[in-house]
Amino acid sequence: xxxxxxxxxxxxxxxxxxxxxxxxxxxxxxxxxxxxxxxxxxxxxxxxxxxxxxxxxxxxxxxxxxxxxxxxxxxxxxxxxxxxxxxxxxxxxxxxxxxxxxxxxxxxxxxxxxxxxxxxxxxxxxxxxxxxxxxxxxxxxxxxxxxxxxxxxxxxxxxxxxxxxxxxxxxxxxxxxxxxxxxxxxxxxxxxxxxxxxxxxxxxxxxxxxxxxxxxxxxxxxxxxxxxxxxxxxxxxxxxxxxxxxxxxxxxxxxxxxxxxxxxxxxxxxxxxxxxxxxxxxxxxxxxxxxxxxxxxxxxxxxxxxxxxxxxxxxxxxxxxxxxxxxxxxxxxxxxxxxxxxxxxxxxxxxxxxxxxxxxxxxxxxxxxxxxxxxxxxxxxxxxxxxxxxxxxxxxxxxxxxxxxxxxxxxxxxxxxxxxxxxxxxxxxxxxxxxxxxxxxxxxxxxxxxxxxxxxxxxxxxxxxxxxxxxxxxxxxxxxxxxxxxxxxxxxxxxxxxxxxxxxxxxxxxxxxxxxxxxxxxxxxxxxxxxxxxx
Amino acid sequence: xxxxxxxxxxxxxxxxxxxxxxxxxxxxxxxxxxxxxxxxxxxxxxxxxxxxxxxxxxxxxxxxxxxxxxxxxxxxxxxxxxxxxxxxxxxxxxxxxxxxxxxxxxxxxxxxxxxxxxxxxxxxxxxxxxxxxxxxxxxxxxxxxxxxxxxxxxxxxxxxxxxxxxxxxxxxxxxxxxxxxxxxxxxxxxxxxxxxxxxxxxxxxxxxxxxxxxxxxxxxxxxxxxxxxxxxxxxxxxxxxxxxxxxxxxxxxxxxxxxxxxxxxxxxxxxxxxxxxxxxxxxxxxxxxxxxxxxxxxxxxxxxxxxx
Numbered sequence: 047x048x049x050x051x052x053x054x055x056x057x058x059x060x061x062x063x064x065x066x067x068x069x070x071x072x073x074x075x076x077x078x079x080x081x082x083x084x085x086x087x088x089x090x091x092x093x094x095x096x097x098x099x100x101x102x103x104x105x106x107x108x109x110x111x112x113x114x115x116x117x118x119x120x121x122x123x124x125x126x127x128x129x130x131x132x133x134x135x136x137x138x139x140x141x142x143x144x145x146x147x148x149x150x151x152x153x154x155x156x157x158x159x160x161x162x163x164x165x166x167x168x169x170x171x172x173x174x175x176x177x178x179x180x181x182x183x184x185x186x187x188x189x190x191x192x193x194x195x196x197x198x199x200x201x202x203x204x205x206x207x208x209x210x211x212x213x214x215x216x217x218x219x220x221x222x223x224x225x226x227x228x229x230x231x232x233x234x235x236x237x238x239x240x241x242x243x244x245x246x247x248x249x250x251x252x253x254x255x256x257x258x259x260x261x262x263x264x265x266x267x268x269x270x271x272x273x274x275x276x277x278x279x280x281x282x283x284x285x286x287x288x289x290x291x292x293x294x295x296x297x298x299x300x301x302x303x304x305x306x307x308x309x310x311x312x313x314x315x316x317x318x319x320x321x322x323x324x325x326x327x328x329x330x331x332x333x334x335x336x337x338x339x340x341x342x343x344x345x346x347x348x349x350x351x352x353x354x355x356x357x358x359x360x361x362x363x364x365x366x367x368x369x370x371x372x373x374x375x376x377x378x379x380x381x382x383x384x385x386x387x388x389x390x391x392x393x394x395x396x397x398x399x400x401x402x403x404x405x406x407x408x409x410x411x412x413x414x415x416x417x418x419x420x421x422x423x424x425x426x427x428x429x430x431x432x433x434x435x436x437x438x439x440x441x442x443x444x445x446x447x448x449x450x451x452x453x454x455x456x457x458x459x460x461x462x463x464x465x466x467x468x469x470x471x472x473x474x475x476x477x478x479x480x481x482x483x484x485x486x487x488x489x490x491x492x493x494x495x496x497x498x499x500x501x502x503x504x505x506x507x508x509x510x511x512x513x514x515x516x517x518x519x520x521x522x523x524x525x526x527x528x529x530x531x532x533x534x535x536x537x538x539x540x541x542x543x544x545x546x547x548x549x550x551x552x553x554x555x556x557x558x559x560x561x562x563x564x565x566x567x568x569x570x571x572x573x574x575x576x577x578x579x580x581x
Numbered sequence: 582x583x584x585x586x587x588x589x590x591x592x593x594x595x596x597x598x599x600x601x602x603x604x605x606x607x608x609x610x611x612x613x614x615x616x617x618x619x620x621x622x623x624x625x626x627x628x629x630x631x632x633x634x635x636x637x638x639x640x641x642x643x644x645x646x647x648x649x650x651x652x653x654x655x656x657x658x659x660x661x662x663x664x665x666x667x668x669x670x671x672x673x674x675x676x677x678x679x680x681x682x683x684x685x686x687x688x689x690x691x692x693x694x695x696x697x698x699x700x701x702x703x704x705x706x707x708x709x710x711x712x713x714x715x716x717x718x719x720x721x722x723x724x725x726x727x728x729x730x731x732x733x734x735x736x737x738x739x740x741x742x743x744x745x746x747x748x749x750x751x752x753x754x755x756x757x758x759x760x761x762x763x764x765x766x767x768x769x770x771x772x773x774x775x776x777x778x779x780x781x782x783x784x785x786x787x788x789x790x791x792x793x794x795x796x797x798x799x800x801x802x803x804x805x806x807x808x809x810x811x812x813x814x815x816x817x818x819x820x821x822x823x824x825x826x827x828x829x830x831x832x833x834x835x836x837x838x839x840x841x842x843x844x845x846x847x848x849x850x851x852x853x854x855x856x857x858x859x860x861x862x863x864x865x866x867x868x869x870x871x872x873x874x875x876x877x878x879x880x881x882x883x884x885x886x887x888x889x
């Protein structure tokens with residue numbers, strides 16, 4: 047199982063939203079129109095890695111549940127295309143000059159699965175429930191800066207924030223709405239087996255550990271879905287998931303397709319591979335509390351000593367893209383390609399270490415300074431084969447420049463503690479930061495950020511991140527974030543290794559998906575079965 | 582000591598054994614590194630939510646208070662609420678028990694149907710071609726890891742021949758591959774045990790005597806050899822039966838079988854303490870009961886075994 051530190055960063059892409067956003071129906075149309083006429087009917091079977099845990103969209107925490115939830119429930123806005131925020135339940139929105147009041151105008155005529163209409167009361171009820179401590183929703187933190195939610199009329203909602211909150215749209219994009227009268231009727235404790243939303247598919251059945259069955263909702267506001275049913279089956283083993291695709295027992299796999307299988311799948315006409323460049327980064331983390339890493343020349347020497355191109359080429363040739371900064375191209379507008387790039391240069395690394403005062407005075411092959419040998423320990427997650435192999439390679443590269451690195455595998459929860467709480471008991475590490483498309487990285491690179499990976503602290507970065515999260519003008523935000531990207535790269539806050547290029551494998555029998563960074567399943571209502579015979 | 586007294590004494594001791602197991606299970610889970618609340622709440626959960634969850638599930642109490650509260654409920658089969666799904670643990674277990682039972686009973690039956698006849702026939706035809714083939718098959722069965730055998734069977738019967746499904750349950754076809762994968766190792770061990778037990782019995786004086794009396798070979802085999810060879814076989818069958826709810830974790834994982842094994846593995850990953858504790862305690866109980874049952878069956882099979 048791949049090690050993933052999924053720290054859902056967040057502050058948001060209000061940047062993507064001009065001050066007043068009109069609904070753009072055209073933006074929701076498929077870019078590649080299928081040549082054949084779409085057919086109605088058929089069942090689409092999605093292989094998941096685990097069973098769901100919650101069907102309440104603000105109680106679920108795992109990817110398997112969220113994937114199902116997003117077909118049943120819909121949010122006000124959603125990431126589609128190249129990670130642009132598009133109107134969904136909200137037809138348009140605007141914010142006040144002081145940036146404290148957001149007004150959302152809801153689409154009229156959107157139906158819940160029981161036939162009643164979605165109104166602003168449902169939206170307020172959902173957000174109020176999340177903000178209520180008694181609900182114990184882990185999404186509550188997303189609404190920390192929300193002061194109150196007010197219903198203006200059935201189709202107009204106002205959100206008042208405590209300070210300008212650029213990430214608000216990102217927060218609500220990941221938060222589908224629940225139906226007020228339905229939740230009041232069944233209760234949150236029974237919601238798991240009686241979810242009701244306004245998405246393209248409605249809940250039919252959940253057989254624990256086995257499957258979840260959804261059936262099409264004819265009155266879905268973006269049009270009747272082509273498929274009759276979507277079934278989620280649980281197959282924990284990646285190789286078995288692929289076998290199920292090959293035998294036709296499943297049609298779609300979105301999780302951990304084995305890297306070595308990708309060339310074969312690309313050649314196989316039975317499958318279509320959909321790629322989605324992620325807004326994450328995998329990195330070599332240095333603990334800035336460690337005295338060895340306080341000197342930027344040492345950090346830069348490490349960046350030159352590690353051959354990230356070789357890592358990608360050897361370990362993630364299909365699902366990795368070399369990273370030079372915190373943002374991948376999937377950040378679109380906010381991506382700054384003009385950041386300092388450290389390419390493999392061991393001689394340069396040695397020069398920088400020498401300039402920082404490190405020399406092999408006792409001729410034992412290990413650099414030393416003030417009598418202290420340059421020996422460090424790498425912390426990796428227990429059982430993470432990918433990172434174990436990469437660590438061995440890095441060990442060799444560092445040895446070449448006179449640094450001795452040992453590798454220690456940590457139990458995952460202990461490692462999380464080390465990264466987020468007891469921060470002084472590790473030297474270097476290999477992990478991944480998974481973010482939303484919102485450019486704010488306050489959580490990890492601000493000195494007071496909740497996770498402050500590597501205990502990085504730079505006053506200018508702090509200032510830029512603070513300005514970025516409270517500025518609503520996208521052009522101005524971009525200025526801040528462009529500089530932020532340059533500084534964290536040059537200052538080697540971490541050594542960026544690669545961005546994930548996520549692959550989804552789909553049976554070629556099914557059409558209607560798009561190659562987009564935001565992913566594929568949000569277009570499930572447009573997916574159709576070429577072998578369907580229904581009307 | 583009468584048999585009734587013997588059973589009562591063993592049952593009484595078993596309660597203490599289970600109590601010991603419960604302390605051990607509870608302690609191991611709580612001594613394991615990491616915070617279950619953080620695992621459940623997620624890293625981005627605000628501190629007050631983390632604390633509320635901690636309080637709700639009683640993790641803020643001293644460990645002995647947590648233990649006795651858990652034990653008091655466990656006695657009446659109330660294992661609490663799952664940390665991840667917020668459903669009753671007893672409901673989660675009970676809804677999966679039938680699936681695991683079906684798979685394991687199928688595998689158990691398959692193992693018995695293969696192992697006993699093949700083991701007996703191998704012993705009666707010692708060093709014949711059949712015996713050699715049986716020995717090699719048994720060695721393979723014992724040596725092949727379940728996950729590897731399962732994947733190989735999938736490749737052949739599902740991927741290449743398209744005659745059996747890869748995963749899940751529903752039709753009889755879904756049972757074939759996981760039951761065979763699970764039953765192969767059981768059959769192999771049982772077959773070797775049967776063969777050696779029958780061989781040992783065949784060389785006993787009473788068998789020679791029975792043959793000398795002129796008894797038909799069939800009678801000698803059924804009445805004298807098999808009955809006496811049965812004790813170790815029954816022991817092994819009993820132990821296998823003890824694992825009927827917990828012996829298929831890997832196979833359930835590979836074949837995506839919706840049983841107790843999947844639940845246990847998922848719960849371990851997510852540190853769902855209450856589910857893991859319940860599954861382990863249930864498994865321990867099954868083993869204790871199976872041991873007790875085997876001991877009682879001994880008494881019927883061999884009167885020489887005394888209750889004390």
